[in-house]
Amino acid sequence: MVNSLNELAGNIHIHTRYSDGSGDIPTIAGAAEKAGLDFIIITDHHHLQGKAEEGYYGKVMVLVGSEINEECNHYLALDIEQPVPGNDHHPQEVIDMVNNQGGFGFIAHGIEKGSLLYRNGKTYPWNDWRATGFTGIDIWSYLSQWRDEITGIPKGFFLYFNPHYAFKKGPMKPLLRKWDELLRKRMVVGIGCSDAHAIKLKLGPWRPVLSDYYLCFRCINTHLFVKEPLSGDFEKDKAQIYQALKSGRCFVGYDFFRKTTGFNFVAKDQGKTALMGEKIRLTEKTVLEVEVPEAAKIFLIKDGRKFRETMGKRSRFSWLGKGVYRVEAYLPHGRGHRAWIFSNPIFLE
Ligand SMILES: [Zn+2]
Ligand SMILES: [Zn+2]
Incomplete structure (x- = not known):
């Protein structure tokens, strides 16, 4: 019915061994291909070390940006060529430096509840909602929301084996309210993020993996529409994906129980x-x-x-x-x- 554009599904906000994730880029791309994704966006902390490995891995495009800032105001900077220094206290400067390079970006996990089982309830929220110039916000964030549902050890076990329970009701209501408030003033693009790290824990003989790549790639994805079918020319296809993300020609879907492709x-x-x-x-x-x-x-x-x-x-x-x-x-x-x-x-x- 609706349009003749081409839909692509991708996963955004992924950490590799180049920061605090456990996988390397080819392995992560393999997990994405197995999950049926068209693209993934790697955002290691502070640097662009993975950039040299951007490209097609089979059918999957691997794009590399960077997650900036430490204790708060995490910002996903995309389409940048040079690393941008962090500035926890003045996130506007980070946004501006990304834009000055011709890049764009998204506020990551802007509102969090925290979990007492993780660093005593430590959160990494966005504090400066008067900031301007950001492209959009992450409205549905896998790792942050999953962690924040862990209110005790029994619940932690439950959510490890039943991760989808944490997302049944959708994105956190305060985050959606904030998005709606921002939309009254201007277009603010909503995306979904995994923040996948595949954190490997050792609990006695048990070796749980938190935010496993393959699991995350089947959950909260961002689907977007590009005007021309992918050509196989990486630079050209990348430009199309970034254009769709910048303009908000996209939606967020929870693909695990039924793929959202076709919306x-x-x-x-x-x-x-x-x-x-x-x-x-x-x-x-x-x-x-x-x-x-x-x-x-x-x-x-x-x-x-x-x-x-x-x-x-x-x-x-x-x-x-x-x-x-x-x-x-x-x-x-x-x-x-x-x-x-x-x-x-x-x-x-
Ligand atoms: Zn973060
Ligand atoms: Zn992250």
């Missing part, structure tokens, strides 16, 4: 189409169309509030007012539903 959300008006991240002039003929790959409960969110609710594979909404619209889809699961898809917004003006 779409557009606005249409007398032959004109607006994609996610775009704006369109509202008339009495404007409609919003949603398509999901499996019948699901759909919420149309307007200016941060639930506006309409439907169930099915295709929905069409008319009689709309001016505002910022985004979609949340919940997949039937067991006796209820679980959070599945979070779209980027379309602006009706």
Whole structure:
């Protein structure tokens, strides 16, 4: 129905052996290919050591950015050629230095609850929400949300063996509220992140791995739309992926129980189409169309509030007012539903 663009699925915010992750790039790319991803974005702390290894690994594109800052204000800097020095106290300077290089970036795990089992509840939040110039925020973060659900040792064991339980209700509500608040002022792109490290623990004879790459690559992914099919020319394909991320032509999906590939959300008006991240002039003929790959409960969110609710594979909404619209889809699961898809917004003006 919706558009003739090409959908790609990828996983963003990954650590390798070059910082505090346990895997090397070829191994991580292998896990991504096995998970059926088209691209992954590595963001080791502070440097671009992996950059020399960017490229195609089989069908998977490996892109390399960097995660900047230490104790707070973690920023994912993409499409940069030079490492950017951290500045925990003035994250605006980090954002500006990334932009000055022609790069762009995302606020990582901006709001966290913390877990008493991890460094006594230590968190790494974003503190300066007056900052400007960032492209977007990570709205759904695997490692941070999984850890924060661990309220004690029994719950830790439970969540190790049942990780998907931590994500049943979707992204943290305060983070979605913050995103909706920012969207009232300008386009702020929402992405999903894994922060996969594959941390190897030794607990007596037991060797658990936290945020395993292959597991993470089947959970919170960012799906985006590129105008031309991938060519195999790395630089050209990379530019397309970065363009889609910058403009918000993407959505966040929890791919484990049912892949989210095939989702779409557009606005249409007398032959004109607006994609996610775009704006369109509202008339009495404007409609919003949603398509999901499996019948699901759909919420149309307007200016941060639930506006309409439907169930099915295709929905069409008319009689709309001016505002910022985004979609949340919940997949039937067991006796209820679980959070599945979070779209980027379309602006009706
Ligand atoms: Zn971080
Ligand atoms: Zn990280």
